[in-house]
Amino acid sequence: MTLDRELVGRSYPPSAVYEVARTKIAEFATAVGADDPVHRDAEAARAAGHPDVIAPPTFAIVVSLEAAFVVLSDPDVGLDYERVVHGEQKFTHHRPIRAGDRLVATTTIDAARSVAGNDLLTARVELATEDGEAVCTATSMLVARGTA
Amino acid sequence: MSGRPEVGTELPELVVRITRADLVRYAGASGDFNPIHWNERVATAVGLPGVIAHGMFTMALAGRAVTGWTGNPSALAEFQVRFGRPVVVPDDDEGAELTVRGKVAALLDDGRARVDLTVTSDGEKVLSLARAVVRFP
Numbered sequence: 234m235t236l237d238r239e240l241v242g243r244s245y246p247p248s249a250v251y252e253v254a255r256t257k258i259a260e261f262a263t264a265v266g267a268d269d270p271v272h273r274d275a276e277a278a279r280a281a282g283h284p285d286v287i288a289p290p291t292f293a294i295v296v297s298l299e300a301a302f303v304v305l306s307d308p309d310v311g312l313d314y315e316r317v318v319h320g321e322q323k324f325t326h327h328r329p330i331r332a333g334d335r336l337v338a339t340t341t342i343d344a345a346r347s348v349a350g351n352d353l354l355t356a357r358v359e360l361a362t363e364d365g366e367a368v369c370t371a372t373s374m375l376v377a378r379g380t381a
Numbered sequence: 382m383s384g385r386p387e388v389g390t391e392l393p394e395l396v397v398r399i400t401r402a403d404l405v406r407y408a409g410a411s412g413d414f415n416p417i418h419w420n421e422r423v424a425t426a427v428g429l430p431g432v433i434a435h436g437m438f439t440m441a442l443a444g445r446a447v448t449g450w451t452g453n454p455s456a457l458a459e460f461q462v463r464f465g466r467p468v469v470v471p472d473d474d475e476g477a478e479l480t481v482r483g484k485v486a487a488l489l490d491d492g493r494a495r496v497d498l499t500v501t502s503d504g505e506k507v508l509s510l511a512r513a514v515v516r517f518p
Contacts, residue, residue, distance in 0.1 A: 257410075264410035265441035266397065269454050283455070290448065290457045291441040295411055298437075319436050321510075323461035329454070372461075 236345040236352050245303045248338040251296045255332040258288045287329035297371035300338035301356040312377040321374035327367040335363045350379030385517040392483035395446040399434050400476035407438045433467035443500045446481035447513045458514045465509030468502045492517045
């Protein structure tokens with residue numbers, strides 16, 4: 234199928250709140266080998282100027298990728314989940330994600346095009362606190378490989 | 382480190398081994414349980430040479446080369462990658478080896494610098510674009 238350019242600019246309702254736990258940050262930091270104490274030790278984090286432990290830079294994906302996937306369940310998009318691969322990822326951090334954050338994700342389609350039989354869709358996920366403080370912009374380019 | 386580096390400054394090279402156990406741990410921590418990252422049968426059925434690392438795991442490891450260099454994980458203001466070729470992780474104790482090199486490519490406004498990364502496995506580039514914008518105090 235060919236993606237409809239009309240989709241560009243479409244936004245989806247905000248996600249449910251994701252509450253960032255210290256233990257989840259520590260688990261993620263261990264999995265990616267991020268050994269800086271600011272990810273595990275609240276004292277060390279405070280000494281570095283943060284209110285609590287902060288997440289490694291790519292932790293945002295834990296919240297943002299599921300939010301980006303809402304576009305796949307949009308019947309107007311019609312991408313086949315089985316054929317979708319992650320093409321590109323970008324994070325713009327407005328401030329580090331930290332323990333205690335209550336994050337809400339809002340997804341917008343930034344680009345949609347078809348190239349050489351593949352459908353390329355760029356979903357921008359704005360992560361903000363419940364109170365509206367901008368935390369991170371996470372942009373995922375998803376590729377649905379053509380069956381040809 | 383303090384003070385902004387010069388264009389051309391090279392980051393210390395980071396070499397990381399990735400085993401199947403690392404992929405399982407990352408799956409749990411990230412919530413990405415796609416079986417192509419832990420199940421050989423599923424991976425080969427969809428045409429992959431074998432189980433492959435999560436692209437986001439590779440991105441996280443590439444980011445460590447930058448945060449390890451600056452000594453400040455919160456200095457990474459922007460980070461983007463394009464996933465080029467998958468990192469195939471064999472079912473043995475050695476796993477795959479990932480090498481991350483980086484260089485300061487440009488000085489930007491507000492005390493920031495752009496770092497371009499080269500991420501390879503088995504001599505092949507696995508990220509076809511990888512760059513970070515770092516803030517310096």
